[in-house]
Amino acid sequence: MxxxxxxxxxxxxxxxxxxxxxxxxxxxxxxxxxxxxxxxxxxxxxxxxxxxxxxxxxxxxxxxxxxxxxxxxxxxxxxxxxxxxxxxxxxxxxxxxxxxxxxxxxxxxxxxxxxxxxxxxxxxxxxxxxxxxxxxxxxxxxxxxxxxxDTAFHRQHPELADRYALPDQFYQDGVRRYGFHGLSYEYIARRLADVAPEVAQGRVVVAHLGSGASMCAIQAGRSVDSTMGFTAMDGLPMGTRPGQLDPGVVLYLMDRGMDARAIEHLLYHDCGLKGLSGISNDVRDLLASDDPRARLALDYFVYRAGLAVGSLAAAMGGIDALVFTAGIGERAPSIRQGIAERARWLGLDLDDAANEAGESRISTPGSRVKAYVVPTDEERMIALHTRDILGRHRQGRHH
Missing domain, CATH: 3.30.420.40 (ATPase, nucleotide binding domain)
Structure with a gap:
């Protein structure tokens, strides 16, 4: 058996x-x-x-x-x-x-x-x-x-990337930038050795775009920085979460009479693509809609993602590849196209036909920055870690 x-x-x-x-x-x-x-x-x-x-x-x-x-x-x-x-x-x-x-x-x-x-x-x-x-x-x-x-892959960040400009006691108490989607990013980092060995040890921005969305700078297979922070709310706009937000907005809402639970519900359930469009948190619904609010939500998503590519490239001193993964990243060619166009200044030249077909490499042969679509598999990453930990656990019991 x-x-x-x-x-x-x-x-x-x-x-x-x-x-x-x-x-x-x-x-x-x-x-x-x-x-x-x-x-x-x-x-x-x-x-x-x-x-x-x-x-x-x-x-x-x-x-x-x-x-x-x-x-x-x-x-x-x-x-x-x-x-x-x-x-x-x-x-x-x-x-x-x-x-x-x-x-x-x-x-x-x-x-x-x-x-x-x-x-x-x-x-x-x-x-x-x-x-x-x-x-x-x-x-x-x-x-x-x-x-x-989901936070473990990012815990090797340099301290500069993880700190907020708060008094040191907050950092010591655990108020720091953790980053998320780490199991997905770790899986992609491992897969690149097979699907794109020419960039696997280079400077790669991975875009995990789904209902929850973030991006990660990965250099030589290790996480350098991420768009998410203390919670899974920072960075890119998401299905129902706003992404980057001036903390002064939260203070303003408190002054207007909203308590912590009401603000929490707003920020986790009623913002992001859902809040901007007033229609849906699902990119498929927004792509199928001719409502201008749907277009606003999608354009905003692409705009903020384009900013993040540049920011994460700066964290690594340059970029060799952009990788799309997760539900939107793997299955929405128009979103990939919009983000790639905003990264053209970095040297990314998209192959439109390859992108529409959802091929593994979607940049042109001469593109200085390469672009890929790599399906993620968080469950397999969990299985591999569980196998390794089980082996050590069994050894420990036998000693």
Whole structure:
């Protein structure tokens, strides 16, 4: 019977999962496919299990909330995964590792307690990331669980990149620029060695553009700087988050009578593309609309992304390549075109036909700065980290 690793990426109403074959991962081939992948959608309303390339099943009425959904998923995996048995380890995406965690860790009660203190720093994500960890500890207390942090890849930044111009005590207390989407950026940095070896050790700006959006400067495979900061709200405008914002705006809203919770809801749920357009937070809806507000939102997104490319190039003293990834980055050629045009001054010459076709390289052969589209796979990155940590965990128990 082959051991497996389960990867869980939990949101507010869905749980994405992939099941990896541990023996296959141990071969060191990152490109091997997962045994199974899918998600449980509609948690809290009409929950259903959707498996890629397979069936969609409604969950029974008793499978309520995240615990019930996970229990159902565990039973379904034992029956359908082939080889039976529980996974030997479960890896989780956790958005914020705070100052305490600069690398990925085996979860215990102390780790959970610390991560709960970071909920105010990632209120959209952290509670949903922790809910399945707690549920699995109750259902399967002996299974090793690993927390993989979106902040960890950025913790090697130089201090200058991470500080705010605040009194030192705030920095010592953990008020600093963490950066996010680190699992995605780490995966892209590894993939570049295969898909674009000519730039893999160079100066690369990676644009992770989805409902949450950020950019990262990566030099020689290491994160140098990122558009996101203390929380996952800074930098680029996003589906419902404003991106870069003068803190004086928050003070103004407070003076107008809004309390912290009302401001938090506004900034996390009602701003960004949704706020600008008044129509939708989904780029696909905005691209399909002829409403001028939709065009404003998309133009603003492209404008701010263009500014970020220049800023991150400056952090590295130049740029050799621009890489697009995540939902918008991988599937919206018009957005890629707009950003690439704003980077033309840096030496990027877009190949329009290659861009429309979604090819891997979308810059012209003579372009000084190269451009690529590289699909990300955060779940595979989590699986690789979980495998490595599981190996060290087993060694530690045997000594």
């Amino acid at each position: 082959t051991d497996t690793i389960l990867v869980v990426n939990a949101g507010s109403s869905s749980i994405k999962f992939q099941l990896f074959d541990l023996q296959l991962i141990d071969c060191g081939d990152d490109a091997l496919p997962a045994r199974l992948r899918g998600q449980i959608e509609g948690i809290g309303t009409h929950p259903r299990l959707a498996v890629k390339g397979g069936e969609t099943l409604p969950l029974p009425a008793e499978a309520e909330g995240v615990p019930g959904a996970l229990a159902f998923l565990g039973a379904w995996l034992r029956e359908h995964a082939g080889g039976g048995g529980l996974p030997v380890a479960i890896g989780h995406r956790v958005v914020h590792g705070g100052p305490a965690f600069d690398t990925h860790v085996v979860v215990d009660e102390a780790v959970i307690a610390t991560l709960e203190t970071y909920i105010p720093l990632a209120p959209l994500h952290q509670p949903n990331n922790l809910a399945p960890i707690r549920a699995i500890r109750r259902i399967m207390p002996d299974v090793v669980q690993v927390a993989c942090f």
